Amino acid sequence: MKEGEFPIVFDGHNDVLERLDDPAGFFERREEGHLDLPRARESGFGGGMFAVWVPPPEGKAAHETLDPSYALRYSLSAAATLFRIEELSEGQVRIVRSAGEIRSCINEGILAAVLHMEGADAIDTDLDALHVLHRAGLRSLGIVWSRPNAFAEGVRVRFGSTPDTGAGLTEAGRRLVRACNELGIVIDVSHLNERGFWDVAELSEAPLVATHSNAHAICPSPRNLTDAQLEAIAASDGIVGLNFGVHFLREDGSEDTDTPIEVMVRHIDHLVEHLGMERVGFGSDFDGICIPDAIGDVRGLPRIMQALREHGYGEEDLKKIAHENWLRVLRKTWGR
Incomplete structure (x- = not known):
């Protein structure tokens, strides 16, 4: 790899679908927001969880339980936006269902998009919708967002507290975990409270995945993971994607975007210490959160990569953090 070049990034989480009024807007360079195709091309962003x-x-x-019929209607509309982006892209964007497809996209310069649901609010307790959505391309599912549903309780973002904020999985939640294992759907524990996390850890046969979470020991937000949780993820051979949100990075939990990249590096160091080099990636939360001014938008990815390089991470380490770790975990979960 030449000086100044970095490996392609596969990112664990973005919210661009919620920002788009029109799928065609993804192909236009925008002044607002963090992610669109032109800026992704400039940054080495090769895809991720949409x-x-x-x-x-x-x-x-925002934190009240949703009506499932409303949630399903909205979810189908958002998923249709992603499929429409693929159709309009003329081969530049591909919705992927296997780690092998992601690898091919990286090699071919195609943006790889994984259909992810941030909260199972749209899924019925009989799990019929889960099976239909899986057939449509769903490959990653967060059981909750920061609100309760029929399956579990999400953490409310109250800085200075732990993620131990309520009951664990319901019986329907336990069935959901088993069904995701059978179908090969990633179970995302980001947003899940601590008791729910430990229920998933006990039940799931797949690697534990936190697509966009950080270290609670550095930033005591309930959205972040305690060292005990990190060690459980390591034991499962899972992965944590670094969230770029400033109030999940900063020790004071503020939304001050004048936050240096060194804070992000510190979280990476902590995650590597407790997870190992093979279990850390990125989960930016682009278009869903306030990120450091030093990153700005997707074009800031080379800056965090350069900071890691200068901090002492080698070229193979950078490749692992950029995409290799994600591909390994997804292959183990999806089976291919």
Whole structure:
């Protein structure tokens, strides 16, 4: 690899689908937001998990339980946006269902998109919708966002508290975990409270995955993972994707975007210490959160890679963090 060059990044989480009014907007360079295809091309962003997140309907608080029929309608519309992006891309974007397809996309310069749901609010307790969505391409599922549903409880973001914020998985949640294992769907523990996390750790036969979370020991947000949780993820041979959100990075939990890249490097160091080099990646949360000014948008990816290189991470380490670790875990979960 030449000086100044970095490996292609596969990213664990973005919310661009929620930002787009029109699928065609993904192909236009935008002044607002973090991610579009032109800027992705400039940054070495090779793809990632494209999240379907359901906002609350008008008049409903963000952390209240959603009506499943409303959540399903919205989720299908958001998923259709991703499929429309693929159709409009003329081969530049591909919705992928296997680690081998991601590898091919990286080699061919095609942006790889994984259909991910950030919260199972749209899924019925009989799990019929899960099977239909899997056939449509769903390959990664967060059981909850930061609100309760029929399967589990999500953590509310109250800085200075632990993720131990309520009951564990419901019986339906346990069935959901088993079904995801059978179908080969990634179970994302980001947003899940601590008791739910330990229930998943006990039940799941797949690697534990936190697509966009950080170290609670550095930033005590309940959205971040305790060292005990990190060690459980390591024992499962899973992965944690570094969240770029400043209030999940900073020791004071503030939304001050004047946050140096060194804070991100410190989280990476902590994750590597507790997980090992093979279990750390990126989970930026682009278009879903306030990120450091030093990163700015997707074009800031080379800056974090350069900071890691200068900090002492070697070229093979950078390749692992950029995409190799994600491909290994996804291959183990998806079976191919």
